Amino acid sequence: MSTTHIDVGAVDFDALGAWMDAQGLPGGPITGATPVQGGTQNVMVRFERGGRPYVLRRPPLHARAKSNEVLRREARVLAALRDTPVAAPQLVAAQIAEEPVFYLMEPVDGFNPSTGLPEPHASDVAIRHRMGLEAAAALAELGRVDPAVLPGFGRPEGFLERQVPRWLKELDSYGELDGYPGPDIPGLRETADWLTRHLPKTFTPGIMHGDYHFANLMFAWDGPRVAAIVDWEMCTIGDPLVDLGWMVAMWQPGNNHVPGLPQPKELIAYYAALSDRDLSSIDWYAVMACFKLGIVLEGTHARAFAGKAPKDIGDLLHATTLGLFERAQEFMGGALD
Template sequence: MTSTHIDVTAIDLGELGAWMDAEGLPGGEITEVAPVPGGTQNVMVHFERGGRPYILRRPPAHARRKSNEVLRREARLLAALRGTAVPAPRLVAAQTAREPVFYLMEPVAGVNPSTGLPEPHASDPAIRHRMGLEAAAALAELGRVDPEVLPGFGRPEGFLERQVPRWLKELDSYGELDGYPGPDIPGLDATAAWLTRHRPAAFVPGVMHGDYHFANLMFALDGPRVAAIVDWEMCTIGDPLLDLGWLLATWPANNGHVPGLPPERELVAYYAALSERDLSAIDWYAVMACFKLGIVLEGTHARAYAGKAPRDIGDLLHATTLGLFARARDIMDGSLH
């Protein structure tokens, strides 16, 4: 998560203003500079200039190896979504020619349910129920975007075939961390084998968010509508049904602030009514999401053994991984409801 103690003085406001002038944006003094709390490993800063508010997104001062490339991809994707009905932050301008890469977007007027619910959401069960359906509707809208708007973005060929080997290889790589005894994940091999046996034979490529769950959604202040899907760091061209599987895999465990959400099967039915995609193998996508997310979280557990992450966080995420694989077993047994 991005710290709320971002050193905004590290941003050269004079250089930013000159770049904005060259982009033809409103001039004047840059004011109201403040960090945006929450979010991701990247930095977000709010400011105003020429009577207009902006959010600046850029890598942290000590950027990770792929930080700049991730932001290039985000900016390219948000530019492609500007002409669609997908609820996403509106890109204003991007500087991608040199590093650090950064871009400007319009602020989103909305609430993130992971931080609690305002009124009228908090006291209206119909709004909360509808929020779940709107999450499915926004995802269906993303699935309708023609991937040709992003040529060369991702590798859709063989996307499903790569998933199980790709994430087993990731899990094996954790063995390079000192002290990690290896994965103790009941059902790991059985889940991998089930996924291989039941993999859909074909899919229709589309734009994927890559990390689609409630904490990455902003809802309208006055109702259940999704105001914006945020945090596009894992976006690609692949199988959009894996995004739906991801929503199901995390449902409703990370949505504790939103009681009264619809059950999983209602989400699937609502998505199906809005999409031409074949959902006959949706259980496979939910199991695949549990498998992938569980392995990703196990990485922090492994790093904790090596002293590269807090041990209590590593233990907590390992427990989450075990829960995800248990959920995968339930889905494989046909209990997704």
């Protein structure tokens, strides 16, 4: 069956085949091209050639301003992680010198828990509990990688000091949207002040995923092991404990998709046992995650006032923002002690 006419993101398979030949990859016809569903606007297509399966990842057909640069960064990250123990998709080859930027990776042999649980996970509470610990272990593994594998990537100097001003500026920018009355977020200023007062004095720079939570993890079919951390487009060099705080802030032990996950304190303790990082300020990282995510979500609420997002979605995300700032108050009050 010819793949040339399959609607899979308008990929030029003839050009792709010629490019793969130039990379020295196995030849032959491209077969079985099918779209891969994911929580991203990038195009992902699975196919086979020369007896080997691949996933192609490229920007959307109508690329956004930074789409190619984001894919360039992602390919660079995956190349750097290829020879490390980190559970990341295995990069095969990438075109980054010209557009469209794209890369080929090996398909991940695993499932995303947000789409449902297979057996044995669905009926084994011990496996589901262990999935949470494995998520912490995979993050600790990433935190051990020497950031020198990504020279010139990110700006680790002053990384933590920039966070509160950066996100307050983002919140201020919503005032440019017509009709938005400004943020009605109880605890906003108190949280910003607390973060400024309790800023960790030092940190050891490392590779950050940037959006570490269950929806960006794939698990092995036969047990609790993390098969791959996916969606690396927010990756940078910063403080890896920001990722841990992000995971804790978004963590739901009673998760509808994965009931029976460990409590946040157990996650933190498990990470601490696998890392030499100083976790004495973990409450700061959890509060910072609530602060940042709440402000990000408030952006949709602001756009809804200007008619640029559905009102019901804006209202829902505003309610989520209020919940995040309430959770920040709990963390500030010692909920993780």
